[in-house]
Amino acid sequence: xxxxxxxxxxxxxxxxxxxxLHAIREQVRRGPSERATEAQRAKGKLxxxxxxxxxxxxxxxxEVEPLRRHRATxxxxxxxxxxxxxxxxxWGTVHGRTVFVYAHDFRIFGGALGEAHATKIHKIMDMAIQxxxxxxxxxxxxxxxxxxxxxxxxxxxxIFQRNTKASGxxxxxxxxxxxxxxxxxxxxxxxxxxxxxxxxxxxxITGPDVVRAVTGEEITQNGLGGADVHAETSGVAxxxxxxxxxxxxxxxxxxxxxxxxNRENPPTVSCEDPADRSGDALLDLVPADGNRPYDxxxxxxxxxxxxxxxxxxxxxxxxxxxxxxxxxxxxxxxIANQPQSLAGVLDIEASEKAARFVQMCDxxxxxxxxxxxxxxxxxxxxxxxxxxxxxxxxxxYAYCNATVPRISIVLRKAYGxxxxxxxxxxxxxxxxxxxxxxxxxxMGAEGAANVIFRKQIAEADDSDAMRTRMVKEYKSELxxxxxxxxxxxxxxxxxxTDTRHTLxxxxxxxxxxxxxxxxxxxxxxxx
Numbered sequence: 001x002x003x004x005x006x007x008x009x010x011x012x013x014x015x016x017x018x019x020x021l022h023a024i025r026e027q028v029r030r031g032p033s034e035r036a037t038e039a040q041r042a043k044g045k046l047x048x049x050x051x052x053x054x055x056x057x058x059x060x061x062x063e064v065e066p067l068r069r070h071r072a073t074x075x076x077x078x079x080x081x082x083x084x085x086x087x088x089x090x091w092g093t094v095h096g097r098t099v100f101v102y103a104h105d106f107r108i109f110g111g112a113l114g115e116a117h118a119t120k121i122h123k124i125m126d127m128a129i130q131x132x133x134x135x136x137x138x139x140x141x142x143x144x145x146x147x148x149x150x151x152x153x154x155x156x157x158x159i160f161q162r163n164t165k166a167s168g169x170x171x172x173x174x175x176x177x178x179x180x181x182x183x184x185x186x187x188x189x190x191x192x193x194x195x196x197x198x199x200x201x202x203x204x205i206t207g208p209d210v211v212r213a214v215t216g217e218e219i220t221q222n223g224l225g226g227a228d229v230h231a232e233t234s235g236v237a238x239x240x241x242x243x244x245x246x247x248x249x250x251x252x253x254x255x256x257x258x259x260x261x262n263r264e265n266p267p268t269v270s271c272e273d274p275a276d277r278s279g280d281a282l283l284d285l286v287p288a289d290g291n292r293p294y295d296x297x298x299x300x301x302x303x304x305x306x307x308x309x310x311x312x313x314x315x316x317x318x319x320x321x322x323x324x325x326x327x328x329x330x331x332x333x334x335i336a337n338q339p340q341s342l343a344g345v346l347d348i349e350a351s352e353k354a355a356r357f358v359q360m361c362d363x364x365x366x367x368x369x370x371x372x373x374x375x376x377x378x379x380x381x382x383x384x385x386x387x388x389x390x391x392x393x394x395x396x397y398a399y400c401n402a403t404v405p406r407i408s409i410v411l412r413k414a415y416g417x418x419x420x421x422x423x424x425x426x427x428x429x430x431x432x433x434x435x436x437x438x439x440x441x442x443m444g445a446e447g448a449a450n451v452i453f454r455k456q457i458a459e460a461d462d463s464d465a466m467r468t469r470m471v472k473e474y475k476s477e478l479x480x481x482x483x484x485x486x487x488x489x490x491x492x493x494x495x496x497t498d499t500r501h502t503l504x505x506x507x508x509x510x511x512x513x514x515x516x517x518x519x520x521x522x523x524x525x526x527x
Contacts, residue, residue: 028066028083036107045178045200046244048088048103051138054248055101056092063090064124070116075147082108085116086141089124091133094255097267100128103138106178111141113184114148118155125162132261134171136251139188139201140178156183163190168363171258175251176201176237177244179221189236192360193254193312196227196237197247203230203237235316235349254310257324257331258364265365266331273305275328275504282496288437290375290413293339296321299371299411300334303327303500309334312357317349318342322357324366328504333361336371337422339412346418347378348391355394362402367507370408370423376416376443393526396421400428401523405510407503410434410490415443425489430513431506432490435499440484446471 031037031047040047046054052061066088069081086108091100102124104111113121128135144152166172167190174188176196180203188194188203196203204225211217211224223229230237241247259266279302286294300323301307309325319342323334335354337344361368377388399406399421407430408423419440425432434440446467450457453470460466484490494502 024067024083031105032082032107040107043200045106045140047107048105048138048140051175051177051244051248052088052090052092052101052103054245055136055138055251056094056099057096060092061090061101062092063088064127065089065120068116068120070114070148072114072145072148072151077147084108085114085120086111087113087117087120089120091124091127091131094134094252097255097260098131098133099136099255100124100131100133101136101138104141104178106140106142109142109145111178112143112145113141113152113155114145115151115155117145118152118158121155122158122162125159125166128170129162129166132170132263134173134255134258134260135166136173136175136255137187137191138175138177139180139184141184142179143182143184153183156187159187160190163187167192168262168359170261171255171364173251173254175247176203176227177247181205181207193239194230194237195239195241195247195251196230197244198227198240198242200244202226231313232315235313235353238312240315250310254324257310257326262363262365268331269326269329271305271326271329273328276501278497279303279500280497282499286373286411286435286437286496288412290439293343295340296336296338296344296371296373300325300336303503304332304334305329313353317347317353319344319347320350320354322354327369327500327507330507331366332503332507333357333366333368334371335368335422337374339373342378343375344373344413345375345378346392346395346421347383348386348388351388351391351395351421355398358395358398358402362398362404365404367405367407367510368402368423369503370406370429372408372410372414372419372422373412374415374418374422375413376418390526392417392421396427397523397525399423401517401525402428403513403515403517405430405507405513407431407433407506407510409494409499409503410438410440410484411496412437412439414438414440416441425491430510433492433494433499433502434481434484434490435496436481436493437496438481438484438490438493439479440489441479 037047067083068085069083070085084105086105087102088105089102091098102121172191173193174191178201185203185205202221202225208219208221208224211219227237227240231240257266281302285298300309304325304327309323311323313322319338321336321338325332325334377392406423420426423429457463457466482493485493
């Protein structure tokens, strides 16, 4: 590694000093060595600077502390003091809006975090919070720098503290582009969104070797903490992609849907999709028979601008959909039951997924649209022992605590406690609508009839015929499409083809909504 002392002595004037500066900057730009760069690419990974170039608008990056070097000694560190100390920090723009970024450089100390490395991250995080702009971390590091001991560990503490301070204030996005093990994994877990790349990124607290030593289980790094595992099984990752370029392009798209901070509204774009476009296809997409499944994604596509939306946690807890989209050019968050998966019931994972999405939308001034077709909570010993009560309460708490505009639409089934939890009027939805195919009730007609008319059915000569008659009677009395509207529990029953126009007009009215929560330090949500 070349140092300032190794550079040719220039004239003792401004031009000589500037030439020296440019030589150092070129060395910083190139990185430690061609060999290290080739090793990075052999793993199918881009360099830290290449990643920043893909993330930010061309030519917009402004680097902070590129000449920083560590001061540690011992274990040979005093002989190896590369510039940047293994992390590149700075700011630039994405679609013309300011974004702060830090990127681990795996070519230097394997991206491991030391004292100087951590201090650079702390500084850029503080700058992002003070400037009120999103922070994106491009993670590709080997954890704490062991040679620096507890000083490195303390550096992580400073990152965690700032992640928490920034939570709900500025959007925080973690992009996993390499390994992330041990305590380092908690920083991404504290951020709003986690992106991963298949095959090259992994996250775990204890690696395969420790798992093998303690439990005897044999597993690979990807099998333990790869992108697909966290996108489908654990729910740690919100998005997973096959390559870095696609991943970073999707990060740019997500940023286009988010405000710079919690004091601003999400960016509005011009929209050529007519606000009053009729959704005729909706009449055929959703069967009137509540037992027939359909794809809720197609309903969303028919309602939102140009059929475009970004689904969050697409492959985890698939019985509920959480997505960011636009209506008439304005960003909305959509929560919808998915009848194609577990009939759209709420369970532990779906409740957690939706609750956090509601909290994110509320933190960043994104109106919430809820599309209901929910038969209830998933029954079962595993669900009850797993704490469905407290997990379901997370979703209830999130909705009740949200002060952004909230609109719900009942498409078909809305049964029992799940109906209440899914942003019903009684927990504070600003407006509630229903399609004429709605069935809002304590439970399904068959179950209700079996309870209410149990004695009549048991004593009847033809119990099946009696059950059928009682089911029909219950439906006609308590489950007809206008029952809830007649009692003021929904604001209107609307033509499904008018759904898009109805939502846009309602959201326009609610844009100036102001709601205050009681004075308090913070709530104590169920865990």
